[in-house]
Amino acid sequence: xxxxxITKIRKVTGWALIIISTILTFISIYIATTGELLKGxxxxxxxxxxxxxxxALLGPEIVQKSKEVWNNFIKRIKIGFTQK
Numbered sequence: 747x748x749x750x751x752i753t754k755i756r757k758v759t760g761w762a763l764i765i766i767s768t769i770l771t772f773i774s775i776y777i778a779t780t781g782e783l784l785k786g787x788x789x790x791x792x793x794x795x796x797x798x799x800x801x802a803l804l805g806p807e808i809v810q811k812s813k814e815v816w817n818n819f820i821k822r823i824k825i826g827f828t829q830k
Contacts, residue, residue: 756803763800764808767793 770793778786801808 757807760800760803760807763796763803767797767800770796 770789774786774789774793776786777789
């Protein structure tokens, strides 16, 4: 199998797992606020079971994306403090 195809599949799978995990986290919070704590907790555990494999699959890509987001955030904060 082609290396670039494997990399593309790995990236798509990793991002899909991260997105699913994020959605499950918000659903678990909503369900927990309605009083269904056990269901909300179970969904939260499912969100964690998808989050960490997604991070592992993305590896260097998620580190690079995190650095970009952080640097853009810091740049915006600095611009906000230097403008009058």
